[in-house]
Amino acid sequence: MMTPQAPARPDQRAYEEAIRAEPSVLVTQLRDLLGVRLVAVIANVRETRAVHEWAEGSREIRNPVVLPRLRLAYQVAAMIADAESPAIAQAWMQGLNPLLDDQSPALLLRADDSQETGQRILAAARTFAANG
Incomplete structure (x- = not known):
């Protein structure tokens, strides 16, 4: 008799996708x-053309801090989009968040690549995903 497995954490799928995705797929x-x-x-790039070129695979992400930052951003956005919607994920990333000392998650992530900030x-x- 098989023992039922405990359900994965709600953010596990988003984490696995973020970690496994090739950079161009991740950016897309x-x-x-x-x-x-x-x-x-x-x-933290000045032009959207860089983002489009990363997605197309015609330009590499050269700055070593950017790819991990984008992986975390995807993990967070996908988790919220799964619980709510892509529009809510976008609004959440831009909004002033009381759990983050009234800072925007997107700007906080861009400004501070520390593990502590990522954990926060x-x-x-x-x-947010659990409570809506």
Whole structure:
């Protein structure tokens, strides 16, 4: 007799997708969820053309901090989009969040790549996804 497995955490699928995705696929999915301008803000690039070229695979992401930042942004956005909608995920990333000292998750992520900040953003996203 098989023992039923405990359900995976709600954000497990988003985490696995974020980690496994090739950079061009990741950027394409993130761009589809959040829009090209917000992805450019998170990546801290001045032009949306860079985001489009990353998605097409015609340009590499050269800055070593950008890809992990985009993976975390995708994890958070996908988790919220699954619980709510892509529009809510986009609004959540841009809004001033009381769990993040009234800072925008997107701007906070762009400004601080520390593990602690990533953990705070994930915790705020999990709370929002669970409670709506």
